[in-house]
Amino acid sequence: MSLTGVIPPVCTPMTPAYEVDTASLVRLVDHLIAGGVDALFVLGSSSEVAYLTDAQRRTVLQTVAGHVGGQVPVLAGVIDMTTPRVLEHARVAVAAGASGLVATAPFYTRTHPEEIRTHFRTIAARAGLPLYAYDLPVSVHTKLSADLVLELSREGVLAGLKDSSGDDGGLRAVVMGREAPFSVLTGSEVTVDSALWMGADGVVPGLGNVDPRGYAELFRCASRGDWEAARAEQERLVRLFEIVHVGGSRMGGSSSGLGAFKAALHLRGVIDCPVTALPQIPLNEDEVGRIGKLLAAAGLL
Amino acid sequence: MSLTGVIPPVCTPMTPAYEVDTASLVRLVDHLIAGGVDALFVLGSSSEVAYLTDAQRRTVLQTVAGHVGGQVPVLAGVIDMTTPRVLEHARVAVAAGASGLVATAPFYTRTHPEEIRTHFRTIAARAGLPLYAYDLPVSVHTKLSADLVLELSREGVLAGLKDSSGDDGGLRAVVMGREAPFSVLTGSEVTVDSALWMGADGVVPGLGNVDPRGYAELFRCASRGDWEAARAEQERLVRLFEIVHVGGSRMGGSSSGLGAFKAALHLRGVIDCPVTALPQIPLNEDEVGRIGKLLAAAGLL
Amino acid sequence: MSLTGVIPPVCTPMTPAYEVDTASLVRLVDHLIAGGVDALFVLGSSSEVAYLTDAQRRTVLQTVAGHVGGQVPVLAGVIDMTTPRVLEHARVAVAAGASGLVATAPFYTRTHPEEIRTHFRTIAARAGLPLYAYDLPVSVHTKLSADLVLELSREGVLAGLKDSSGDDGGLRAVVMGREAPFSVLTGSEVTVDSALWMGADGVVPGLGNVDPRGYAELFRCASRGDWEAARAEQERLVRLFEIVHVGGSRMGGSSSGLGAFKAALHLRGVIDCPVTALPQIPLNEDEVGRIGKLLAAAGLL
């Protein structure tokens, strides 16, 4: 059974004291499921996984898995530097009832393709859950080659790929080279129609937190072959995606993007507080105002 | 009181089952102290910190701090992606009795200098121990600018810098711009004499695990102004440093470098087993043989 | 009048003595025009422009422009490090009768967006021909932002963009943000159907040297809205594109890719000699044999 459809990386709402706001998190999950998503991905980059302590990660997992209660699959990010640390996160995710794991290649260390191979093989062998490779060169500073992904797919090590590399030629090489069942998911917010057109199975859009209905509609249109409608919906979402650039050059891309998603969720009344974890820079009032205008233009306010 | 001298990043010996080998670790600590080092740095990159689980990190800290019992300062690496996760490690290090903390800029996330500033300020404010910035662009993918380091030094946020960037012009800018007391430590194995010549206070050499006496001798020569002798000792150590290239292109630089240090420690009888953590690639018999020859040439076997 | 359709970057056939083989070049041009291409791009990366002396560049320009005689537009690459050097190439291109110029951002120098803006403005002001920006981060080590491209489009500085960045989200931002007439051309061989789907106007495929009919057919299918047929043709071309990987890791990507195009043109009888310029590494007999098999599988031998 291969994963398909819209699988948003669930934001992690926080209290003003930077603790996980479980009440808001539950509301966000309801908002996503009501929006028609097919599965949830917790503890991904858009979830601020890099900023959450292990205890906070556990809280997120237990809150979401407990609340969802099997209605939809819940994938868990197990993001850390190397195999032994990823395995620790995997144990927690398995215990919390996750449906699958999402892991990157090793980072911080200086890595070789043969080591990346061992990394994924070891996680798959020990974790006992379907494993998805997360290709995110902007964070990991390594690109997973299509050849490596396909080899690990054929071996049964990987159940799928979340491709956030922006390299749609590489995504297509995996789509054309794979043998079913292997889920190819794009992590892009802005080329979803074309990724589905190439044969991708689904999408993991950070912006899906803000507008789950939009991505669900896009996916439905594509599934029934109404590509014109899919494109129109995609273009609306491209314009909405402008919110991630509002923070501009006075902050890093993580602050700007994650701050925008949370500000939008707050403006839409889904979460109580738009705060992002330290050391991110908060958006100011003017910037939040511009996000409000973009939401309104997209019909979301 | 500013930190000076030779402060090796202590390797983490493991059992064949990849557990921390505390008996070997204690012997390694004794070997280093007997070799004349001035302080110890546990949980740095050469300690395989990126590969150790939190429980293993705690074991290392407690073992070393307990065994050393205040004979020499023990710095603790608190290496993780962002501020909240670093603070967790800091709490453990404080509880274990560390003398100071060593932290990098955030990684995995897309970071801005203003966020790096907040990161170090927050750690310093909450940890209650002297904080050393660890500049390691090859892992962190950000270079700490001399201006940023000096600003944080003037504020009292940073007690020192471990510069593993290889950029000795940048190191010199910090040395010339600092106001005492601020420890500038080079992380290079091969330009220690010149870093000390420029005014650096000490060195954190991974190779110091293998030959602590060599670096202690180098530092003593420099301290008494016998630069010719310092250079001769440095050149001997440069030749010994060849061991890190023995693994060549069939593995990543971490496997090759850390594997070489452990193979050498095993050949010298200091640790029981040369195994490195997953997913690193082990050195083969031929490669270990070449390391043995380089040790012999350096007078260490 | 905006440029559309298939505009292959014309390979530069050479003699065994590394001189421009003008007879083969003329045959290649005929092969491309007979294949149904809409325009030609000489002196691009696939033309080995980086390896051609100024005299050779002039020979190529004069040979192609003279032979084509206005049948189709001929764009000329003016690839060099900075504005003054690019202007020299532009003068030659104008004199030879080029229809438009293709320029990258400055490279080798450490450049700022404001300098890139001045660069394109100066070229456009002095050259007197439509100017196309060439976004090729793998060579230039700068990515042209959609904002910068659109600003220069609105100013009338740029007539179009050749996007070889592989970032189809960025290409879409330009397509959606542009005001006509502004040609958006993808430089990708493997995501042409999706780029056209997003609204791109054409394609500049290196592989179009080998199979111009394939790309012309792909473009025609897309133009008449038969997207299924366009995708089928694209997927055939993706499989053919495997030829660029035959050289593997024993050579650089330029040697492998450009060598493959020339080997295929030689096998197909279009050019006399498959040699590539120094210091590229030639493909060996076995590798050429594998290219032959891929050509046969694509119905081209």
Next chain:
Amino acid sequence: MSLTGVIPPVCTPMTPAYEVDTASLVRLVDHLIAGGVDALFVLGSSSEVAYLTDAQRRTVLQTVAGHVGGQVPVLAGVIDMTTPRVLEHARVAVAAGASGLVATAPFYTRTHPEEIRTHFRTIAARAGLPLYAYDLPVSVHTKLSADLVLELSREGVLAGLKDSSGDDGGLRAVVMGREAPFSVLTGSEVTVDSALWMGADGVVPGLGNVDPRGYAELFRCASRGDWEAARAEQERLVRLFEIVHVGGSRMGGSSSGLGAFKAALHLRGVIDCPVTALPQIPLNEDEVGRIGKLLAAAGLL
């Protein structure tokens, strides 16, 4: 006969119309020779070689070689993307009477070490002049490994290395591994004393345009073993080097650095006009004022 001492990369003065100002160039050469330099390097990065047309490069070469008339060696940069283009520049340099050539690895193309080897071998075989490898990763985006440099040295292909990589560990590996005569020259302005201490033979400092006496004095002190005096002089020059940062983040590093050298030469009365080539951003009045203060602080105004 191996090249040693201070070999400044000679700035290229320009008229307000961006033509080579040969009168100022001659005065600059006299200023450098009077300052005690040992040789001249024309058409390097600090000479704005990337911005000069071929005609301008020729003018510079002929002006300097003609004026110097053999008093000191004149090295010529032959900076271009690949072997055939470098060979063209080499022919001009030979004809103009250059004493040696300075070439980088190929850039713009995607290059392999084996291709870099062929590149240098071909240039050396055809040019008939001593060839110096120029290691400048910030521009070329490749680092020359010590192993490759030493292999080409042993073969007689390379006569020396200009190391502008900032990696003094790599420089030391070449110094310790070379077999005489092979000139190792640092391109750093700020670690000259330490490079000489390691055994480097000389220095190619852009800042040497502004203060040739300073570098000549530094080299003399080192040569006679007065390292304390060498360091004091170096530290004075480090403070002067602050001029290259005055342009800050509103321009690229080339604009800021080259603009500062020319502004200082203009303030010191050596050249008539401080203009830099397009598309560089000029320093403003305030920035030039700050350069003036730094010159005064260094005793140069």
